[in-house]
Amino acid sequence: MRRTGGQLAMLVAINLFLLAVGALISGSFLSVFNLQSMASQVPEIGLLAIGVMLAMCAGNGGIDLSGIALANLSGVMSAVIVTSLFSSTESATAFSLAFILVALLVGLAGGLINGLLIARLNITPILCTLGTQMAFMGLAVVLSGGKAVTVGSPALLSSIGNDMIAEVPISFLIFVLVAALVAAAVKFTPYGLWLMLMGTNPKAAIYAGFPRNGVLIATYALSGTLSGLAGVIIAARNINVKFDYGSSYLLIAILIAVMAGVKPEGGYGRVICVVLSAIALQLMSSLLNFGGLSNFVRDFAWGLLLLTFLAVGRYDITGFIAPVRRPAIPSPPVPQASK
Amino acid sequence: MTPSSETLAAAPSVSARAGFGALVRRRPETITALLLVAICGTVAVVNPAFLQPATLIDIGRASVVMGLFALGVFIILAAGGIDVSFTAVAALTMYSMTVLAQSILPDLPIAVILLLSTLGGAGLGVINGLLVHHLKVPSLIVTIGTQYLYRGFLLSFIGTVWIMSLPPQMGAFGRMPLLQFSAANGATITLPFYFLVLPVAALATWWILNRTLMGRAIFAVGGNADIASRLGYSLRTIHIFLFGYAGALAGLAGIIHVCANRQANPFDLVGTEINVIAAVVLGGARITGGTGTVLGTMLGVLLIVVINSVLVLVGIPSTWQRLVVGSFILLAAAFFVTRQRKK
Numbered sequence: 001m002r003r004t005g006g007q008l009a010m011l012v013a014i015n016l017f018l019l020a021v022g023a024l025i026s027g028s029f030l031s032v033f034n035l036q037s038m039a040s041q042v043p044e045i046g047l048l049a050i051g052v053m054l055a056m057c058a059g060n061g062g063i064d065l066s067g068i069a070l071a072n073l074s075g076v077m078s079a080v081i082v083t084s085l086f087s088s089t090e091s092a093t094a095f096s097l098a099f100i101l102v103a104l105l106v107g108l109a110g111g112l113i114n115g116l117l118i119a120r121l122n123i124t125p126i127l128c129t130l131g132t133q134m135a136f137m138g139l140a141v142v143l144s145g146g147k148a149v150t151v152g153s154p155a156l157l158s159s160i161g162n163d164m165i166a167e168v169p170i171s172f173l174i175f176v177l178v179a180a181l182v183a184a185a186v187k188f189t190p191y192g193l194w195l196m197l198m199g200t201n202p203k204a205a206i207y208a209g210f211p212r213n214g215v216l217i218a219t220y221a222l223s224g225t226l227s228g229l230a231g232v233i234i235a236a237r238n239i240n241v242k243f244d245y246g247s248s249y250l251l252i253a254i255l256i257a258v259m260a261g262v263k264p265e266g267g268y269g270r271v272i273c274v275v276l277s278a279i280a281l282q283l284m285s286s287l288l289n290f291g292g293l294s295n296f297v298r299d300f301a302w303g304l305l306l307l308t309f310l311a312v313g314r315y316d317i318t319g320f321i322a323p324v325r326r327p328a329i330p331s332p333p334v335p336q337a338s339k
Numbered sequence: 340m341t342p343s344s345e346t347l348a349a350a351p352s353v354s355a356r357a358g359f360g361a362l363v364r365r366r367p368e369t370i371t372a373l374l375l376v377a378i379c380g381t382v383a384v385v386n387p388a389f390l391q392p393a394t395l396i397d398i399g400r401a402s403v404v405m406g407l408f409a410l411g412v413f414i415i416l417a418a419g420g421i422d423v424s425f426t427a428v429a430a431l432t433m434y435s436m437t438v439l440a441q442s443i444l445p446d447l448p449i450a451v452i453l454l455l456s457t458l459g460g461a462g463l464g465v466i467n468g469l470l471v472h473h474l475k476v477p478s479l480i481v482t483i484g485t486q487y488l489y490r491g492f493l494l495s496f497i498g499t500v501w502i503m504s505l506p507p508q509m510g511a512f513g514r515m516p517l518l519q520f521s522a523a524n525g526a527t528i529t530l531p532f533y534f535l536v537l538p539v540a541a542l543a544t545w546w547i548l549n550r551t552l553m554g555r556a557i558f559a560v561g562g563n564a565d566i567a568s569r570l571g572y573s574l575r576t577i578h579i580f581l582f583g584y585a586g587a588l589a590g591l592a593g594i595i596h597v598c599a600n601r602q603a604n605p606f607d608l609v610g611t612e613i614n615v616i617a618a619v620v621l622g623g624a625r626i627t628g629g630t631g632t633v634l635g636t637m638l639g640v641l642l643i644v645v646i647n648s649v650l651v652l653v654g655i656p657s658t659w660q661r662l663v664v665g666s667f668i669l670l671a672a673a674f675f676v677t678r679q680r681k682k
Binding site (some may be wrong): 061063070117121122123124126127128130131132133134135136137139141142145146247248250251254255258264265294296297298299300301302303304307308310311313314 | 673
């Protein structure tokens with residue numbers, strides 16, 4: 001936990017720096033409209049990144065690659081089911097509520113499948129979520145016939161996607177609220193403690209009598225539910241849902257988590273850092289847009305950035321930037337459970 | 340009490356099942372082979388068109404590029420890593436090489452083109468290997484990063500134009516026949532020359548894994564990296580070799596892909612990596628490393644190629660393809676895991 005403060009300080013510094021650069025480049029960067037439009041783009045990817053963070057924290061190679069596929073599946077499945085029950089123009093509120101409920105349930109169910117496969121059958125998380133990613137996407141293709149499904153813009157749903165409360169987009173408020181809830185769960189409940197300790201040393205956690213299966217299932221179920229919520233926000237913002245929306249989100253979600261200092265080998269991660277790093281990434285993306293660079297340059301930059309942050313984590317460069325006292329003796333390497 | 344006739348009768352079948360179980364544990368690819376035979380049998384019954392030489396040769400042709408990728412993924416998987424950047428390596432080398440052969444060095448012989456793209460792929464692979472070794476993070480995350488890096492580099496700095504007319508020597512290589520005959524309906528069916536590359540690469544990979552010290556080292560690292568390094572294997576050399584070799588195969592696969600399709604599309608290939616990983620895993624290689632065979636990998640590739648191409652033949656819409664492959668991965672994973680636990 002020694003890097004906690006440093007990472008947070010660095011992320012705050014990066015955000016401020018990016019805002020300053022943006023203000024220098026163009027006066028309209030800090031305009032209310034631009035800030036709002038940036039804020040409304042953060043939630044989808046931010047929610048997925050929190051899911052990736054939780055899976056990584058669980059350790060033993062934990063990762064959730066099925067996030068965006070599950071988000072799209074939630075949107076598509078919910079759209080297909082709910083449009084057959086309600087009309088989005090006549091009973092707007094009922095449609096919206098049903099859509100949100102079904103999408104969240106689909107997300108939860110997908111997450112439970114991941115969790116059960118990983119905890120009960122002992123399938124490696126990479127392999128399992130790779131398989132479910134394909135299966136979820138395939139199911140979305142089958143349900144939608146490979147085409148975009150129209151959700152329309154019923155009042156409640158479209159206000160989630162487009163309206164503001166006190167000049168802040170509602171979707172961003174939802175994101176912050178959910179992030180705060182997850183952060184509280186990780187920090188103050190036994191679940192959070194189990195999750196982090198299990199990620200630090202899975203073998204010791206089993207001998208200490210932690211409910212390993214329960215924690216794993218809860219982690220992936222939570223990640224799945226967050227994907228479902230991301231699916232709702234995607235649908236609310238885009239009117240249509242499609243199986244291959246956001247194909248680059250998989251990398252970006254992992255990039256955000258790594259940038260936030262989440263340890264890929266498990267045991268450490270903070271939700272607030274994930275939120276800040278999602279915002280930083282959005283700022284960078286908008287800056288590149290303002291600079292008139294193509295999406296491909298952005299992909300290149302993301303790859304470079306991910307590797308840079310891995311190097312930062314490896315060589316602990318944060319220590320030079322933020323003045324944090326580090327213990328003289330490095331902590332001994334944690335023995336990994338062999339199976 | 341004397342054993343009843345029932346238990347006596349049951350005994351041989353139990354031992355037969357144990358024998359089969361032991362076989363599956365020792366050679367998990369048996370299941371892959373059985374599955375492949377079952378699928379082919381079913382399809383042949385439902386739609387006899389499947390057994391025509393044209394279909395079979397199509398399957399053979401389609402498995403070359405994927406097979407080369409799969410060999411690279413397999414050798415990394417055997418050492419306990421994973422690579423998702425190989426498609427980007429292939430795309431970057433194939434497109435740069437095509438541009439080079441088209442506009443700068445038009446007289447480059449095809450052998451040099453193949454060699455250069457293999458070397459180019461190896462170079463990009465070595466970068467992967469160095470990063471994986473020195474950053475000390477799971478290779479999945481590193482190679483996701485390099486995938487974006489390579490592909491972003493390709494699309495932002497080299498070009499986004501779809502090259503439809505290849506340099507003549509590359510087109511000629513793609514058409515060069517190994518085997519040619521006329522089908523019943525008069526159409527000429529060609530098994531192209533480049534098909535040979537796959538068996539050669541498979542043999543080379545088999546040789547490296549089973550007959551050299553590097554092969555020992557790779558499986559040792561896949562079994563337990565700490566112990567392997569204490570035994571004196573240099574992890575750095577192994578990582579560089581692994582990713583370099585996989586990169587070389589990817590580079591070769593990329594240029595063959597271009598020659599076979601007679602066009603170079605910079606947006607191609609990336610996105611197919613999950614299919615390839617699925618093939619390797621279906622071939623019985625454990626994703627945690629230390630196991631697997633070249634034969635199994637080839638069977639896995641055939642399985643995926645067959646599934647991809649026969650769904651339509653038996654009347655299942657192609658939209659089901661992803662769902663079917665995804666379910667196969669999960670089933671195979673669950674099956675292999677439960678088998679290992681009974682040991």
